[in-house]
Amino acid sequence: MYQTFETTGTAGTAGTLPRVAPLARNTETGVRVRLDELARLLSLDVEALGVLAEETFTTRRVHAGESVLLAGDRFEALYVVRSGFLKTVAIDESGGMQVMGFPMTGDVLGVDGLDNGSHTAEVIALDEVEVVIVPFARLARMARICPAVEHLVYRTLSRELVREQRALWMLGSLGAEARVAAFLLNLADRFAGLGYSRTRFNLRMTRQEIGSYLGLKLETVSRALSAFDANGVARVHQKSIELLRPEALRAQVANATHA
Amino acid sequence: MYQTFETTGTAGTAGTLPRVAPLARNTETGVRVRLDELARLLSLDVEALGVLAEETFTTRRVHAGESVLLAGDRFEALYVVRSGFLKTVAIDESGGMQVMGFPMTGDVLGVDGLDNGSHTAEVIALDEVEVVIVPFARLARMARICPAVEHLVYRTLSRELVREQRALWMLGSLGAEARVAAFLLNLADRFAGLGYSRTRFNLRMTRQEIGSYLGLKLETVSRALSAFDANGVARVHQKSIELLRPEALRAQVANATHA
């Protein structure tokens, strides 16, 4: 029971329900990623990896619309996004879907499976994606003998928690426009962290997906973006975004006490 | 850098801001709790603890209104609630507070501090509380040599994540009454899990705190509870709750697709 993730996993992805929409193909590439590169991906620069630094992990390619992870999948590995953009979707019993997040390069997928051994949320690629497969049993083994890896694991898990807390705070205390503002600022920060422009970027998701994530309807999202455009706060044209006065967006977020 | 939680901690609670309201007194009791009892508290029955089962942890008493943890406190330990009821509060820069959760017996406090080494949320006792102090460095050391403890740590962290995901889903997809319904059902389940009545219990928090947690105003919470009372779904009198038709509450939660 307690060594769930010690099992090496014979076949893998023992999905319960034969899901309809997204297909998960096992397209492992020949590319392998070293542990030290993985740590860099996670923005956790870890010096003392020792010999473990040269341990390598396989990667997997996922095309737009395909899933990395299906709800009900057995938990066996974490996935670290090496490139591309995805969405995490929770599915309730009545078939209702809700977007829980938009992972991108450097983010970790599949953490939710740790608790009960099976995943509760689906992760679907929004464009061409490459993920690093990190079998959890192997990671745990490495953590046991290397404090640096141990720390990496704990911080990674905790970071997800803090991320969700921020989202929770946003949903609880911000009005519609402020939520969209916060969303844009968050995206800007993350793009900047990857070396891309903080002010100009393209959305990879639809208005509906943004709305689902923010607890809003797609029309409301569209209106908020149109309002930003009208006020000269941002230039918005379909999926292309240019932030003209980020301070104005920040002000909206700061002022709003759930309007 | 990477062995943050290996430092033994000279004094502790190096808070940054001299907060006004809650005072955190260092009231360690003489009581010590064994690791195996701790695991039982966490509802993770772990057999193979070996000699570690007899390791013990100190506990601490906190009176109503006092805090277990202040925002900005240095991360050094996790706390497991042994008895009592608390609230977790996030504080934004403009002084706005938001309730993030209502931990009770068996829940874990302080996980948010793992990421950057300092806590971002405050945890305040709503009545007389006793917590078990689990120094993280010591826990990590035990996890390294005992897979059962390792598993316990991972599951504990992941469980928090799943909990927050549920909250996120609720805020995103449920209307006001359904949120209150879900809140009551959740409380009922947790009380039942501790051996208390699933249908009759007393709320320990105010309407305002419930509202803050659910992203609603206190009046809205009050109205929802009054509506339940009027419909014969629940008997509500101030803080005392009796669930008469839980299925009706469950139906409200199931049906509601944000409206």
Place this chain on the structure above:
DNA sequence: CGCAAAGTTGAGGGATATCAACGAGTGTGG
């Protein structure tokens, strides 16, 4: 070119916040 999916914009209504008054519970001091 024509269709489907995504996005925009408008009008109207419903749900929740806001403002305000009152009632209930609790502790304090006379």
Place this chain on the structure above:
DNA sequence: CCACACTCGTTGATATCCCTCAACTTTGCG
């Protein structure tokens, strides 16, 4: 013991925000 103040909770009237429904435009793709 009772008056008092204070917090918490309830209820009503009104205002506001966001959702709903609907038409239209734009983009992408065969």
